[in-house]
Amino acid sequence: MTAHVIADDTEALAVARVLADEFRSGAAGRDSERRLPRAELDRLSASGPQGVTAPAEHGGADVGAQILAEIFRRLGSADGSLARIPQSHFAYVNVTSRQGTEKQRKFFFAALLVGRRFGNAQSEAGTKHVQDMSAPALAGRPAPHPARPDPLEDPARRPVRPQRHPAAPPRPAATSRPALRSETPVSLAFHWFLPTNGDSRHVVGGGHGTPATASGRDRPPTVAYLSQIARAAEDLGFVGALTPTGAWCEDAWLTTAMVSQHTERLKFLVAFRPGFVSPTLAAQMASTFQRQTGGRLLLNVVTGGESNEQRAYGDFLDKDARYRRTGEFLEVVRALWEGKAVDLDGEHLRVEDARLARVPEPVPEVYFGGSSPVAGEIAARSVDVYLTWGEPPAQVAEKIAWIRGLAAARGRTPRFGIRLHVITRDTSEQAWAEAGRLLDGFDPDTVRSVQSGLARSESEGQRRMLALHGGRRDALEIHPNLWAGIGLVRGGAGTALVGSHDEVAERIKEYAALGIEEFVLSGYPHLEEAYWFGEGVLPRLAAQGVWRHPGGKGEAPTAQVPCAS
Structure with a gap:
């Protein structure tokens, strides 16, 4: 999961208003069907309000109690149940802010800012508190950052059963939100x-x-x-x-x-x-x-x-x-x-x-x-x-x-x-050989005809695709491993990773x-x-911790591809 990082009080209130408008229409139906708002909670997490109390030195907006109350007043006016669910989450955020060590704060606020939610679990056998950092990632989830020493690997610190507080890679401290993300999302x-x-x-x-x-x-x-x-x-x-x-x-x-x-x-x-x-x-x-x-x-x-x-x-x-x-x-x-x-x-x-x-x-x-x-x-x-x-x-x-x-x-x-x-292969040479094979199969008359048709396109995106190669066959690697050859004979998407x-x-x-x-x-x-x-x-x-199988499998298959081209 990755989440939008809210920059300040004004943006926090604006996001809350938009979410309230989204959640209002389905609230009555969810209540009547006694259905938990799982999708809405995920939307809430992804939009950033649950990370607004993270301190500025850890990359958060550090909003005060008054702004936080207004955020949940707006959400509560749309869906009272949805506004009540995160109360334990913010209680644990507050505990971590006030009582956590610097290591704990860095760990949990990084998780907060990529959309993680603190759950309702209290102390269990083998743990002290959410601050103790003894809760492992969900079963079957790959380690979020292989190069990072895992504090959970010490068997003496492992709890008897897992609590549902997924770990997340550290986020560099920042005082303001950059125009573009500087980190890879947790799962692509x-x-x-x-x-x-x-x-x-x-x-x-x-x-x-x-x-x-x-x-x-x-x-x-x-x-x-x-x-x-x-x-x-x-x-x-x-x-x-x-x-x-x-x-x-x-x-x-x-x-x-x-x-x-x-x-x-x-x-x-x-x-x-x-x-x-x-x-x-x-x-x-x-x-x-x-x-x-x-x-x-x-x-x-x-x-x-x-x-x-x-x-x-x-x-x-x-x-x-x-x-x-x-x-x-x-x-x-x-x-x-x-x-x-x-x-x-x-x-x-x-x-x-x-x-x-x-x-x-x-x-x-x-x-x-x-x-x-x-x-x-x-x-x-x-x-x-x-x-x-x-x-x-x-x-x-x-x-x-x-x-x-x-x-x-x-x-x-x-x-x-x-x-x-x-076009991906075991070696770079094999991949570029396959790209060359495709290019050799392009009939020159077809290339001229397709390029003439695409030049008349009204699509701005198609114009930008065409400009990447200009119809030339001799300048098709336009960025390392980015090949524009497909666009010689095909409209629409015309580039390939090779x-x-x-x-x-x-x-x-x-x-x-x-x-x-x-x-x-x-x-x-x-x-x-x-x-x-x-x-x-x-x-x-x-x-590398940036993808996991959506079907819940532990890992993708690694066998050699049976049908080579």
């Missing part, structure tokens, strides 16, 4: 990709006005083949799988609905275009998907960057108008998911007395990407995870700072993700240090490349 999330336009040992084109290439027929996107990829991703430790949208691929909703029946845990990051269906129907579809899959929907909102493709679907709005419609769409959908009745007479959408018979449980998280100014405003206002394509770290850092600033002005703290391809397993892991940590928490990856062919990454890179990240 990885998503894979379902190639619903077909798969191959060569790059399959398509997207942003470019046609699907013949290589996509090598492995047609049947439910059987896509389910094979999905099951592999699930077993290897990917959280979800992205499915694209467009005339060049299969329908994302129908495909994932079928594939979901062949998986158990894997979530589906379904690409969806506002405007093709009403927001009320979209909210209902998402709610049904959540119930029928056990809460495994993530919604990737794609506004549409190409007017010619939009017109083929009957949509004749220009790009900026499409983004404004997306804003209205998300406003209606989110209100319906909260159980509200909605009336909207907007610029592009109109609904009267819209409501859902059953709201989704849980509410799907909304993913969204866009590099234009109007896209930034929508991201800051409405989305949970902002996605960027795989640009070099310096450009990604600029995007994160941009969106983070826009969101902070609205009292919001979105997470950040990145979309990349990946290198040994250790090199790819280091590049992932480089992006994570900027604030990237989620990685949406793919590779050709998708079945084999999922194994290369899952068996090569994920174990290294697990050993």
